[in-house]
Amino acid sequence: MAIIVDKVQKRKNIALACKNLFINNSIKSLSVSEIAVVASIGKGTLYNYFNNKEEILFEIVNMLVKEHDIQKRVNLSKESSVKGKIKVFSSFFYSEKDKELRELYKKFVSISLDSPSQEMKDFQTKHTEYYYEWMGEIIQNGVDKGEIIPISLDLLSTFFAVGEGLFIASNTTNQIDNIEEKINFQIDTLFRLIKADR
Numbered sequence: 001m002a003i004i005v006d007k008v009q010k011r012k013n014i015a016l017a018c019k020n021l022f023i024n025n026s027i028k029s030l031s032v033s034e035i036a037v038v039a040s041i042g043k044g045t046l047y048n049y050f051n052n053k054e055e056i057l058f059e060i061v062n063m064l065v066k067e068h069d070i071q072k073r074v075n076l077s078k079e080s081s082v083k084g085k086i087k088v089f090s091s092f093f094y095s096e097k098d099k100e101l102r103e104l105y106k107k108f109v110s111i112s113l114d115s116p117s118q119e120m121k122d123f124q125t126k127h128t129e130y131y132y133e134w135m136g137e138i139i140q141n142g143v144d145k146g147e148i149i150p151i152s153l154d155l156l157s158t159f160f161a162v163g164e165g166l167f168i169a170s171n172t173t174n175q176i177d178n179i180e181e182k183i184n185f186q187i188d189t190l191f192r193l194i195k196a197d198r
Contacts, residue, residue, distance in 0.1 A: 015059035082142025090163035
C-alpha cells in the first residue's frame with residue numbers, strides 16, 4: 001500500500017528543520033545540498049517542495065509570524081493603556097523572545113528589497129495591511145477612551161514606521177546603540193503630542 005504524504009505538512013517540516021541553519025548563516029552562503037542534509041532529505045526531494053532557498057526562508061518566516069502574532073495578542077491583552085499597547089506592538093524590534101524571528105525577518109527583507117517574488121510582495125502587502133488595521137484598532141480604542149486626540153488616527157503610518165525604520169537604521173548604521181530605548185523614546189514623544197488631557 002502506498003504511503004500518502006501530506007505535502008503541506010511535509011513542506012512545513014522541511015522548513016522548520018532548516019530554521020537554525022537559516023538563522024545562523026547568510027542565505028547566499030547556504031547550498032541546497034547543505035539544506036537537504038539538515039532536512040534529512042535528498043536534494044531532489046527538496047526541489048519537490050521548494051524551488052529555491054528563498055522559498056524555504058519565506059516558508060519559515062510565514063510560519064513563525066503566525067506564532068508571533070498569537071503571542072502578541074496575549075501580550076497586548078495584558079496592557080491597558082494605548083501607549084503601552086503601541087510599545088508592546090513595537091517590541092518585536094528588540095524583544096529577546098523575538099530574536100530568531102527578527103534575524104530571519106532581516107534576511108527576508110533583504111531578499112524582498114533585492115529580488116522580490118510576487119508571493120513575497122503579496123505576503124508583505126497582506127501583513128502590512130493586517131498590522132495597520134490592528135494598530136488602527138488600538139489607536140481608535142485610545143481615542144474612544146479619551147486617552148489620545150482623534151488626529152492620532154492620522155499618525156497610524158508614523159507609529160508603524162517608528163519601529164520598522166529604527167530597526168532598519170539600527171542594522172545599517174552605527175547611530176543606534178539601544179533600539180528599545182530609541183523606539184520607546186519616539187513613542188513617548190508622539191504621545192506627549194497626542195495625549196488628550198495635555
